[in-house]
Amino acid sequence: MSPVGGWPQLRAAANAGADAVFFGVEAFHARAKVGFSNEELPEIMRYLHERGIKGYVTFNVLVFDRELREAEQQLLHLSACGVDAIIVQDIGVARLAAEVVPDLPIHGSTQMSITSAEGAQLAHRFGASRVVLGRELSLPDIARIRAATDVELETFVHGALCVSYSGQCFSSEAWGGRSANRGQCAQACRLPYDLFVDGLQRDLGDARYLLSPGDLYALHQVPELISIGVHCLKIEGRYKDAEFVALTTAAYRKAVDEAWAKLPLSITPQDERDLAQVYSRGLGPHFMAGTNHQTVVRGRAPRHRGVRVGTVTALTGRGVVVKLSEDLKAGDGLVFDAANWRAPEGREEGGFLYGGWGYGAGQNNQPLEALKSGQEIELRFAKGAVNPDRVRSGDWVWRTHDPALDARVRPLLDSADPLYTRPVTMQFVGKVGEAPRLTLTDEVGRMVTATGEAPLSEARNRALDEQTLREQLGKLGGTPYHLADLDIELVGAGFLPVSALNALRRDATTQLTALRGQVPERRAQPLLEASSGSADLAPAPQTAPRLHLLVRTPEQLGAAIAAYPESITLDYLELYGLRPSVEQVQNAGITVRVASPRILKPTEQKLQKFLLSLNAELLVRSGGLLEGLQNVPNRPDLVGDFSLNAANALSSRALLALGLNRITPTHDLNAQQISDLAALIGPDKLEVIAYGHLPVFHTEHCVFCRFLSDGTDYTNCGHPCESHQLALRDERGRLHPVMADVGCRNTVFEGRAQTGAAHLPTWLEGGLRDFRLEFVHESAEDVREVVAAHRAFFAGKLSSAELDSRLALVGGGSTEGSFFVPPSFGAGLPAPDAFSELSALPML
Numbered sequence: 074m075s076p077v078g079g080w081p082q083l084r085a086a087a088n089a090g091a092d093a094v095f096f097g098v099e100a101f102h103a104r105a106k107v108g109f110s111n112e113e114l115p116e117i118m119r120y121l122h123e124r125g126i127k128g129y130v131t132f133n134v135l136v137f138d139r140e141l142r143e144a145e146q147q148l149l150h151l152s153a154c155g156v157d158a159i160i161v162q163d164i165g166v167a168r169l170a171a172e173v174v175p176d177l178p179i180h181g182s183t184q185m186s187i188t189s190a191e192g193a194q195l196a197h198r199f200g201a202s203r204v205v206l207g208r209e210l211s212l213p214d215i216a217r218i219r220a221a222t223d224v225e226l227e228t229f230v231h232g233a234l235c236v237s238y239s240g241q242c243f244s245s246e247a248w249g250g251r252s253a254n255r256g257q258c259a260q261a262c263r264l265p266y267d268l269f270v271d272g273l274q275r276d277l278g279d280a281r282y283l284l285s286p287g288d289l290y291a292l293h294q295v296p297e298l299i300s301i302g303v304h305c306l307k308i309e310g311r312y313k314d315a316e317f318v319a320l321t322t323a324a325y326r327k328a329v330d331e332a333w334a335k336l337p338l339s340i341t342p343q344d345e346r347d348l349a350q351v352y353s354r355g356l357g358p359h360f361m362a363g364t365n366h367q368t369v370v371r372g373r374a375p376r377h378r379g380v381r382v383g384t385v386t387a388l389t390g391r392g393v394v395v396k397l398s399e400d401l402k403a404g405d406g407l408v409f410d411a412a413n414w415r416a417p418e419g420r421e422e423g424g425f426l427y428g429g430w431g432y433g434a435g436q437n438n439q440p441l442e443a444l445k446s447g448q449e450i451e452l453r454f455a456k457g458a459v460n461p462d463r464v465r466s467g468d469w470v471w472r473t474h475d476p477a478l479d480a481r482v483r484p485l486l487d488s489a490d491p492l493y494t495r496p497v498t499m500q501f502v503g504k505v506g507e508a509p510r511l512t513l514t515d516e517v518g519r520m521v522t523a524t525g526e527a528p529l530s531e532a533r534n535r536a537l538d539e540q541t542l543r544e545q546l547g548k549l550g551g552t553p554y555h556l557a558d559l560d561i562e563l564v565g566a567g568f569l570p571v572s573a574l575n576a577l578r579r580d581a582t583t584q585l586t587a588l589r590g591q592v593p594e595r596r597a598q599p600l601l602e603a604s605s606g607s608a609d610l611a612p613a614p615q616t617a618p619r620l621h622l623l624v625r626t627p628e629q630l631g632a633a634i635a636a637y638p639e640s641i642t643l644d645y646l647e648l649y650g651l652r653p654s655v656e657q658v659q660n661a662g663i664t665v666r667v668a669s670p671r672i673l674k675p676t677e678q679k680l681q682k683f684l685l686s687l688n689a690e691l692l693v694r695s696g697g698l699l700e701g702l703q704n705v706p707n708r709p710d711l712v713g714d715f716s717l718n719a720a721n722a723l724s725s726r727a728l729l730a731l732g733l734n735r736i737t738p739t740h741d742l743n744a745q746q747i748s749d750l751a752a753l754i755g756p757d758k759l760e761v762i763a764y765g766h767l768p769v770f771h772t773e774h775c776v777f778c779r780f781l782s783d784g785t786d787y788t789n790c791g792h793p794c795e796s797h798q799l800a801l802r803d804e805r806g807r808l809h810p811v812m813a814d815v816g817c818r819n820t821v822f823e824g825r826a827q828t829g830a831a832h833l834p835t836w837l838e839g840g841l842r843d844f845r846l847e848f849v850h851e852s853a854e855d856v857r858e859v860v861a862a863h864r865a866f867f868a869g870k871l872s873s874a875e876l877d878s879r880l881a882l883v884g885g886g887s888t889e890g891s892f893f894v895p896p897s898f899g900a901g902l903p904a905p906d907a908f909s910e911l912s913a914l915p916m917l
Contacts, residue, residue: 074307075322078107081315088485089319090326090493093127102131102256104311114154119590124553125495127157133182135163135254135720135741138749139899145173145601152177155592164199165723171200176595178202184240188674190221192697197224208234209360209773216301217675225304231321232309234286236262237770243740244769246891247823252741263375267802279412280372290356296332319485320351350379350475364786366778373412379473388461392453394432395470401444403428406474409464424458496557501542505529505565513581519588523581529567536566545574552582616842618867623847630654632853634661636860642692644668648815655689666690670816671716671771673697699731710734722753735760740767744832744892748839756840763829764859765847766822775817787817810850822849827890830877855883
């Protein structure tokens with residue numbers, strides 16, 4: 074499956090042999106800057122289907138309540154245009170699609186954070202027939218999931234890696250109000266950071282981009298993925314150009330065909346150089362081949378590098394002397410990689426190579442015809458292209474553009490006729506005195522029959538034979554077909570002019586192409602467009618506000634117990650040291666909860682048994698865990714956390730129906746949207762995080778292991794996370810703490826606490842009563858102050874503004890963050906109380 078951001082990429086994918094493409098249409102997709110219009114969609118689907126290619130539309134963002142009517146209309150349009158499936162993140166949207174367009178297949182997006190068979194089953198519960206697995210899974214993990222579920226599996230095999238689990242990144246939301254779960258990723262992971270260890274800055278050498286992973290390259294893993302039973306291999310890159318799409322699609326097409334035929338992969342070093350040349354931040358199988366925290370993030374640079382071709386050894390008055398590790402030629406685009414010595418925000422030096430001159434003793438400073446690997450050559454550029462003051466000995470040299478590669482890829486881009494064709498079988502029936510018939514059957518069994526205009530006559534000289542028929546009927550150039558098999562039935566020595574035979578072939582192929590391009594008949598059952606009225610909810614009882622505290626250290630726990638809140642949630646690094654703390658809270662007469670990990674892999678499912686053994690309530694952060702708890706007898710009370718991404722009434726109700734007492738809205742909602750959601754599902758069903766640090770990145774990559782050890786994973790890293798505190802300093806000088814969880818996954822938290830102080834009066838007026846205060850790096854005194862300030866507000870002793878001011882003095886300060894409501898919020902959109910029909914949607 075290939076990525077498509079526009080028509081050039083679409084044609085490139087088709088010509089290079091894609092079986093399917095994925096793309097966005099207008100709205101509700103996670104690459105907001107690329108995609109197609111609704112008006113283009115019928116033509117796109119006809120183009121794809123005529124060529125035997127499936128078209129999957131990304132609907133992979135969280136949808137807000139005020140957008141549900143628009144989302145329904147878009148789903149109806151996608152289905153009517155013959156889209157083969159939608160790729161969905163929001164389970165509420167999946168639930169809506171299953172009702173509104175029941176014949177439109179649903180695929181669960183990688184942004185559902187699916188890393189286990191239970192996670193796949195949860196998506197299937199809401200209508201998904203296929204799920205896209207997280208990119209952090211190894212081949213054995215994928216095999217375990219395949220063995221435990223019948224849901225189709227799709228895996229990424231090439232392209233950019235996000236440092237954060239897809240669907241679990243809030244950096245863009247925290248630092249710019251641009252939600253990655255809404256297609257507005259600001260790529261904060263690609264920025265440089267300083268590392269602080271126990272309060273002291275650590276020299277990172279040339280690895281300042283410590284959250285910027287290399288790119289995934291799993292071409293060599295294709296045979297094993299096919300053997301495992303993965304249904305679809307996916308290339309990432311809807312922002313990439315047509316050359317990238319053509320080259321990567323052709324490479325994986327070839328690998329899949331060879332693996333399917335049990336042939337060895339014939340990938341050559343030049344093929345691999347081409348893949349790196351077209352786009353690469355450093356290619357590798359990364360997590361798919363097993364965890365190695367030393368290689369996932371090299372950290373030297375955050376952008377496309379291409380192929381490394383040498384190292385600078387000297388500078389002259391005319392050019393730059395480079396010891397080459399690859400052949401070069403005039404016209405190559407080069408860039409000098411200064412890594413840590415030059416200001417990262419400054420422009421890089423580079424340009425198009427003019428030529429190479431001999432350098433050193435006996436070279437006579439003569440121009441060279443060939444620039445060969447192993448030579449030390451003076452490279453020259455156009456005047457002013459490279460500033461020698463910004464290049465120094467030791468800099469790496471990369472080829473970012475290769476004109477020869479352009480020439481190799483161009484046939485895949487410029488051909489007007491289909492280059493990659495699908496097999497058809499033909500049956501020719503020719504009887505003297507009857508009109509000939511030609512039947513075509515395509516690779517999925519669609520069949521058409523063309524009948525000649527005139528009967529076969531008796532042959533006077535040469536009669537029709539197999540050789541003539543195979544030669545003429547096999548001329549399928551300009552069509553998306555090639556002849557796979559021909560069955561011939563001849564009765565009598567008949568004659569048919571070649572022109573009539575060609576006309577018969579053209580008629581049959583035209584019929585088949587038209588049949589393949591037809592839009593399938595599908596049911597459409599609009600649900601939201603005609604209804605109105607207010608939600609009929611019983612008013613929530615007007616009880617006193619309840620505070621729930623979440624702590625991460627024993628020091629914080631002591632202060633939390635002294636504050637005697639409604640509940641205390643334990644979110645510790647080491648789960649297996651929890652039991653004494655659970656008992657400590659229970660002995661104090663306070664309800665205790667334990668926070669589950671946000672990600673559970675197949676080998677970590679035993680954690681469910683341990684969590685249940687604690688006899689504590691559970692804060693459920695993983696969809697897979699929620700699914701795994703469905704048939705557990707006497708299970709404890711459950712509260713769903715923000716990581717379940719409940720963004721609207723549909724997703725919230727669906728999750729609550731799985732046994733959650735309350736749910737925490739996703740951090741993608743602003744304060745007004747939280748109020749909207751409370752009005753739709755009942756305020757007693759929500760627990761809002763009124764104070765806490767946004768978890769900006771949640772990543773499989775371990776910063777502790779990468780920079781505080783020489784190990785590759787938890788088996789040999791020495792567990793520096795247990796004895797050191799880490800923080801990242803951004804370009805604005807703010808420190809953001811890093812914490813590890815029991816699965817060795819790291820969370821980078823926003824250094825400032827996000828507070829809903831300004832919105833508490835509105836929330837209280839709307840009936841909200843359950844508020845959670847979460848602590849990361851706060852001291853016991855900080856915990857006491859935050860709790861006391863909130864209690865003073867609830868008692869009427871502080872205004873919301875005064876509460877905000879007091880919280881700003883705690884720790885690293887505070888921010889309104891994602892609670893901010895833009896002045897234009899909701900303009901032109903229906904109020905959510907128009908959706909009383911949402912409550913009528915059945916549980917799937």
